Amino acid sequence: MTEVQDQYEAYPYPERDPKDEKKRLITGSPSHPVEMDHFLWGGKRDWSQPLRVLVAGGGTGDGLIQIAAVMAAAGKPYQITYLDLSRAARAIAEQRAAVRGLTGITFVTDSLLNAAQYGPFDYIDCCGVLHHLPEPQQGFDALSAALAPEGGIGLMVYAPYGRSGVYPLQDAFGALLAGMTPQDRLAAARKVFKRLPKGHPFAVNPHLVDHKASDAGFYDLLLHSQDRPFTVTDLAGALEAAGLDLVNFAQPALYDLARLLPEGVTAPDGLDRIGRMAVAEELRGTIKVHVAYAVKAGRGAQVQARPADMTLVPHLIGVPPGPLAQQIAKTGTAPIRSGDEKFPEPLAKSCAPLIAMIDGRRSLAQIAAGAHLDHFAFAAQWRAIDRVLGDWGLLRYTRISA
Ligand SMILES: C[S@@+](CC[C@H](N)C(=O)[O-])C[C@H]1O[C@@H](n2cnc3c(N)ncnc32)[C@H](O)[C@@H]1O
Known part of the structure; x- marks a missing residue:
């Protein structure tokens, strides 16, 4: 056994007690189905089709349980393959699934380097694993090889600064x-x-x-014996070498250079998208992990949901619409948090009634009609809402519950 395998047999990660599944569901990025649809299928996935999922390096099961529990609660079909080298971690993940009565999961003790043998997959979760491989590029390549042509990957890797x-x-x-x-x-x-x-x-x-x-x-x-962090540039390079495109980071605002530059200072014209995000990472200095979505090369620019499409159905993740709308109506500010940091952003008080109407079922067209706004007035307000709530990871588009 390698030192990394020894570690995860002795200390399955993260530390979880299966009994806690009776009390709470751990949710987050990547791999919330609502967020997956937003970044990978334009917010328009046909959820009546079974979702074939690989959880690669699933550990004690946070990503696995989130996907299976959300899909089961929405009544949507899925099949999940959980893959990990650690038997101890797998035992906990299995117990967690059993406590929740979740079915449709195949547990496999194997390396994610063999992922293609179990695929192809519509979605691959790989959270906190690739930076621990002796040759991380082999991991990126293996996931790419296991991905269906129209599928997507949600990943997290450590970031240095x-x-x-x-x-x-x-x-x-x-x-x-x-x-x-x-x-x-x-x-x-x-x-x-x-x-x-x-x-x-x-x-x-x-x-x-x-x-x-x-x-x-x-x-x-x-105490990790193998831990190699990725800058934005490293990550983009590893994805490209594996035949993948970076669709976006789960919180694009963190990587938005314009948000960090004062008036009068602009990025040089020659700096491309990755270059701008790399400078933003350096200027911010506090990014600990990169949470990103990726698809097969050539598809990256076209798969993220675009709110210009009025048939899309907006969802708020992690915040109830009523209290958020009330706060914006009162203060003209959206209370944004990322990790342990706060990034309050101005948002016009007039946006509050639109936010209050987000229920995961109404389309943008229905919200516009409900607010008695014509197309142009609505589009201007919604762009502002999307720039703040979307870019910070609170607003997503999917028809999973519509
Ligand atoms: C930091 S934990 C992350 C667990 C889980 N993905 C999460 O985010 O909670 C890393 C996991 O990757 C697993 N792992 C490391 N190398 C692996 C490999 N080559 N194939 C499969 N799993 C691996 C470890 O056993 C461990 O359970």
Whole structure:
């Protein structure tokens, strides 16, 4: 067994108790079906067709359970293949699915490098795995090979700047604690960690919290033997080499250079889309992970939902429309959060009644009619709503519940 396999057998990640499935559903990006449709199928997927899913490196099952639970609740057909090398992680994922009574899942203990054997897939979730492979490019290539021509991938990889301080500690612990069992490494590292100087880049980085959450979190963050972060440029390069296009990041606003530049400063004309996002990543400095959607090369520019299409059905994810509309009506500001950071954005109070009408069932045309707005007046208001709520990952388009 490799050191990485040892780690995930000893500390299945993330630490989860199957009993908690009775109390809550963990949701997030990537791999919420509503968000998948938005980025990969123009918001118009025919959900009566079975969705063939691969969860690659599924760990203790967060992505798996989210997809299966949302599909089951919506009454839509699916078949999921869960793939992971760790038997301990798989056992927890299986128990979680059993507690929820979820069916339609095949559990497989194997490497995602063999993914194509189990496919093809309409959707592949690969969250927090590719940066842990000895040769990450082989992982990107394997997922691409397992993807159906019109399918899409939702992935998360670590990003370097927001993890400042992590890598010197991983290197130091790697050199100091080599050859120990995972349990002894953890115990020794926790003691060394307590003596870290207050000015260490890790100690002054307020965005890193995993090490406080659990043993598995501490191990994954600071004791990982294989962890290679990706800049925007690295990620775009790895996708391109695998024959994939980056559709977008789940929160495009984070990568929007215009939002970061003061009046009078503009990006040079020669800077392309990836170049602009790369500069935004450097200027922001706090991005810890990249959550992105990708499709086969040549399709990237055409698959994301475009709200100019009035037949689309908008959804809010993670925020109830009523209170959000009330807050915007009162303050003229959308209360945006990303991770532990706040990014309040101005949004005209007149947008509030339109937001209040979002229920996951009404189309844009029905919302325009309900607000008694003509096409042009509605389009101008909705563009503003979409620029704020869409770009920050709160507003998506799908007919999954329409
Ligand atoms: C950080 S965990 C992420 C788990 C899950 N995707 C999540 O986001 O909660 C990484 C997982 O990838 C698995 N893994 C690592 N290398 C793998 C490989 N080559 N094939 C399949 N799984 C792998 C590990 O066993 C571990 O469960």
